[in-house]
Amino acid sequence: MSQKPITLQTLLEGLNRDLAHEFQAIMMYRLYASLVTGPMRSELREFFSGEITEELGHAQVLADKIAALGGTPTTTVPPFELTRDPKRMLENVLQAERETIERYKERRLQAQELGDIALVVQLENIIAEEQVHHDEVRQMLENWPY
Numbered sequence: 034m035s036q037k038p039i040t041l042q043t044l045l046e047g048l049n050r051d052l053a054h055e056f057q058a059i060m061m062y063r064l065y066a067s068l069v070t071g072p073m074r075s076e077l078r079e080f081f082s083g084e085i086t087e088e089l090g091h092a093q094v095l096a097d098k099i100a101a102l103g104g105t106p107t108t109t110v111p112p113f114e115l116t117r118d119p120k121r122m123l124e125n126v127l128q129a130e131r132e133t134i135e136r137y138k139e140r141r142l143q144a145q146e147l148g149d150i151a152l153v154v155q156l157e158n159i160i161a162e163e164q165v166h167h168d169e170v171r172q173m174l175e176n177w178p179y
């Protein structure tokens with residue numbers, strides 16, 4: 034049985050789910066930067082803070098696209114774990130980035146199916162940036178000292 038063709042409504046719902054998780058990433062990086070403890074606080078604080086600009090850029094692309102398609106951007110931020118433990122923070126961030134990449138891959142296929150090549154290109158650029166975030170955090174967790 035073939036899958037149902039994707040509608041604009043389905044794409045808008047997906048883009049809003051993506052936007053909500055970009056808001057989550059912005060909050061996660063901001064609060065983790067403030068809360069992080071331990072001997073690597075200074076370095077991790079800078080790393081977390083540094084991610085915010087790109088996540089804000091992703092939120093802008095999504096909110097602009099949702100508005101252009103006649104949709105209503107979400108104001109929802111999905112909950113996430115607050116902790117002061119640096120390793121736990123990095124594990125939470127790694128999982129969030131992994132799930133985010135999977136969502137964007139699905140969105141890219143939907144955009145392609147709808148023939149919105151401009152959105153395909155925008156999503157591919159976002160995927161490339163999320164992959165860098167993901168790989169960086171994975172390498173930070175390798176040989177974690179404690």
Ligand SMILES: [Fe+2]
Pocket residue numbers: 055058087088091163
């Ligand atoms: Fe992002």
Ligand SMILES: [Fe+2]
Pocket residue numbers: 058088130162163166
């Ligand atoms: Fe990211």
